[in-house]
Amino acid sequence: MKDSNLRRDGHGSRRLISGRVVIEHSPGLSGPGKSATVQIYSSTQIDPNTRKGKLSEKACLKKGKSSKKDGTKITTYKIKLHVEPGFGNPGAFVIENNHKYKFFLQSATLVIPGNKVIHFDCRSWVYPIKDTNTGRVFFSNTCYLPNQTPAGLVELRKEELVSLRGDGTGERKEWDRIYDYDVYDDLGNPENVRPVLGGSDAYPYPRRGRTGRPASKSETINLDLYVPADERCSPKKLSEFIANAIQATAHFLLPEEKSSSHDSNSFESFEEIRELYTDNRGKAIRGASVMEKVKKVVSAELFKEVTRKSEYDTKFPLPQIIKANQFAWKLDEEFGRQMLAGTNPTRIHCLREFPPRGTLTESYIQTSDIEDDLDGLSFEQAMIQWRIYVLDHHDYLLPFLRKMYxxxxxxxxxxxxxxxxxDSTLKPLAIELSYPGSYDNIDGTKTMVVLPDKEGTLQALWQLARAHVAVNDSAYHQLISHWLHTHAVVEPFIIATRRQLSVMHPVHRLLDPHFKDTMHINALARTVLINAGGILEKTLFTGKFSMELSSELYKEWRFDEQALPSDLIRRCMALDESESPIGAHLLFQDYPYGLDGLDVWLAIQTWVGDFCDIFYEDDASVKSDSEIQAWWSEIRNVGHGDKRNETWWCQMTTKADLKQTLTTLIWITSALHASVNFGQYTYTGYPPNRPTRCRKFVPEEGTMEFAEFLKDPDKYFLNMLPDRFQATLGIALMEVLSRHTSDEVYLGQRPTSEWIDNKEVKQRFEKFNECLREIEKRILERNGDPELRNRRGPAKVPYKLLYPDATKVQNVLGITAKGIPNSVSI
Structure with missing residues (x-):
């Protein structure tokens, strides 16, 4: 019986290796066809001249069969290669693109004699060789620690990493695959200079990806700025992102729709704010004028994607906070609940001493004034019982108040x-406000204490004080909890992973889905969101000091405290329980972020532990892993180089070090980001609930402002809120950031079942997936438990921000307030 994989017509006993290559290319552009060639490298047989694996003959891509999926053209090509009998098994291939267009290589599959299949999960752009001057190497889905690399792949592995690091010079081109570090020197422009963040004691910051473009940019928005091609959002996702932005700002295009009452910068009534929303959206408009502006800042290819949607609605969707009960946001129970289950549940902490340790000024709160609200306990007794909590936005803001004023x-x-x-609900006791005072004050500030009241003037004053608290919390959430603690701190990890961990390294394979699109999203943020004159400066009360404040609070950041159990213990929201698998026990169970979060944390921790146990035998195998050691050193000394001398960094000498580091990193990129991102529209989409800046102080009795307040408390409150433009711009931003896009891949999922060639890993991953499904069931049960009042609250908003999978929702796209994407991808 003849072996079907042998050819004897002119090839003797040479082996035939067949395969297929799946390529994605833009509509209207031809596929590469025979202008692209493939050669395979042996994993075991070395060419003595190159010291790399033996290289096969070239084979052209043939017999392409095309199909369309969601508007994307996908072509599958066949390849056939003949190799010598002693060639060994393929471990890599090199593809040359002699076509005039780039293409996206999804995957490749090789079938060798004996019908053994070797998979290559490529998912990367291949640019014309006229631009790159070299072919592109891809490695199989089999993972190896550095000292286990097959002989034929050792030099290829080293060469690939060297090429990714570059030489730190020149302006990067679209086709470059270079990962290097830089400081944040691109936020300002000649008209609005901003401090350089990173590289100094005054302004420490995580590093970003280097582009090589000039430090001071112009006012022109550029959405095609450089990030390595493999880090770019897909054209489809980017078009969705831009279309969502146009959708969110559509009503800015309709000045004729404004009534005479809109001449004022302020909202005249709560009903006027309500008019911004509709359950069914407003009438559709064509955004031709906006399209002309978009055309100037995006590529022709991307513009074609964006213009597929030509009509946009004029109204915002109704935020959940006012959907079931439009007045629930005014209740103190809801005010306190949002600190535990809202969009920023990571700031509140249990107070263990009063006044709080480290306060710059003496607290003006008198405990005697609030003891009537402690259910018969003294203040000291309540503290001993861990029942006094604080939302603290005080000391770090004091040095900035006068500048902001x-x-x-x-x-x-x-x-x-x-x-x-x-009943585990939080009852507000007092709000202490410090604001810029006369210069004859020692600290330059004045302070007032406002106590809650259920009716009349005092109740209205309390609402004003709450607004200032929400403004503080909104800015902290956006600049610190969201941007700094997820987006910014993760970028150095991504760069170090690409530079120091081969794609063959198991840890690279583990982390890769958790880095999807983050560098591109961060680059877009530097262009339109956190830059001088950007959206955050226009909407947050911190204004042009926003990123300076972010830098100041980066001084407090510690990677080891980003682990959820450590964070909860540090904030005294949980007790240290080192003997348990989680390591922490919540003080009270009705803390939705903490309870659901610990479930997800444990699932991630178990999965990471299982994964590491497959590849690392003992501590010595971690310590001897040259790539892991270089990776960790570069993160500490370069990527987070402003913190290189901190003693809290682990030494990465044990399996426990590696497991904790990887668990923490995956937690940050997935669950932590989801918890602080996808609930933004739900709560901040309604400005009275979470305003982002105040235009008035809480008035002092005996002043003209107090008389104005007494005359019409509601009008004073509305005039305190952001003006019409700032409020609607803020709502638009919340809508864009809170939306899921069509290509999200969620925790416990991978874009392909062939993401790794290791059956044991796949079995453990399936176990991880099953664990997440069980967590989903528990979350739904908790949300239906009437005893857990913080799960829904007076506003009837169920806590689903840590519900792992949004794909079970009928309409995955849009604002679902649920689902944990693998990565910081929006």
Whole structure:
């Protein structure tokens, strides 16, 4: 019986290796066909001249069969290669693109004699060789630690990593695959200079990816700025992102729709704010004028994608916070609940001493004024029982207040005390506000304490004080909890992973889905969001000091405290329980972020532990892993180089070090980011609930402002809120950031079942997936438990921000307030 994989017509006993290559290319552009060639490298047989694996003959891509999926053209080509009998098994291939267009290589599959299949999960752009001057190497889905690399792949592995590091010079081109570090020197422009963030004691910051473009950019928005091609969002995703942005800002295009009452910068009534929304959206408009602007800042290819949607609605969707009960946001129970289950549940902490340790100014809160609200306990007794909580936005803001005041806002630093009631709801006790005062004050500030009241003037004053607290919390959430603690701190990990861990390294394979699109999203943020004059400066009370404040608070950041159990223990929201698998026990169970988060943390921790146990035998195997050691050193000394001398970094000498580091990193990129991102529209989409800046202070009795307030408290409150433009711009931003896109891949999922050639890993991954499905069931049960009042609250908003999978929702796209994407991808 003849072996079907042998050819004897002119090839003797040479082996035939067949395969297929799956390529994605843009509509209207031809595929590469025979202008692309493939050669395979032996994993075991070395060419003595190159010291690399033996290289086969070239084979052209043939017999392409095309199909369309969601508007994307996909072509599958066949290849056939003949190799000598002693060639060994393929471990890599090199593809040359002699076509005039780039293409996206999805995957390749080789079938060798004996019908053994070797998979290559490529998912990368291949640019014309006229631009790159070299072919592109891809490695199989089999993972190896550095000292286990097959002989034929050792030099290829080293060469690939060297090429990815570059030489740190020149401006990067689209086709470059170079990963290098830089400081944040591109946020300002000649008209609006901003401090350089990173590289100094005054302004420390995580590093970003280097582009090589000039440090001071012009006012022109550029959405095609450089990030390595493999880090770019797909054209489809980017078009969705831009279309969502146009959708969110559509009503700015309709000045004729504004009534005469809109001549004022302020909203005249709550009903006027309500008019911004509709359950069914508003009438459709064509955004031709906006399209002309978009055309100037994106590529022709991307513009074609964006213009597929030509009509946009004029109204915002109704935020959940006012959907079931439009007045619930005014209730103190809901105010406290959002600190535990809202969009920023990571700031509140249990107070263990009063006044709080490290305060710059003496607290003006008198415990005697609040003891009537402690269910018969003294303040000291309540603290001993771990029932006094604080939302603290005070000391870090004090040095900035006067500078911000000069910019036309009314900034306050706040400290809010709360009491944990027997039903686990938080009862606000007092709000302490410090604001810029006369210069004859020692610290240049004035302070007032506002106490809650259920009716009349005092109740209205309390609402004003709460607004200032929400403003503080909104800015901290956006600049620190969201941008700094997820987006910014992760980027150095991505760069180091690409530079120091081969794609054959198991840890690279583990982390890769958790880095999807992050560098591109961060680059877009530097262009339109966090830059001088960008959206955050226009909407947050911190204004042009926003990123300076972010840098100041990076001084407090510690990687080891980003592990959820460590964070909860540090904030005294949980007790240290080192003997348990999780390591922490919540003080009270009705803390939705903490309870659901610990479930997800444990699932990630178990999966990471299982994964590492497959590849690492003992501590010595971690310590001897040259790539892991170089990776960890570069993260500490370069990527987070401003913190290189901190003693809290682990030494990466044990399996426990590696497991904890990887678990923490995956937690940050997936669950932590989901918890602080996808609930933004739900809560901040309604400005009265979470305003982002205040234009008035809480008035002092005996002043003209107080008389104005007494005359019409609601009008004073509305005039305190951001003006019409700032409010609607803020709502638009919240809508864009809170949307899921069509190509999200969620925790416990991979884009292909062939992401790794290791059956044991796949079995453990399936176990991880099953664990997440069980967590989903528990979350739904908790949300239906009437005893857990913080799960829904007076606003009837169920806590689903840590519900792992959004794909079970009928309409995955849009604002679902659920689902944990693998990566910081929006």
């Amino acid at each position: 000069s910019e036309g806002v009314c900034p306050c630093a706040s400290r809010t005390l709360l009491f944990l009631r027997n």
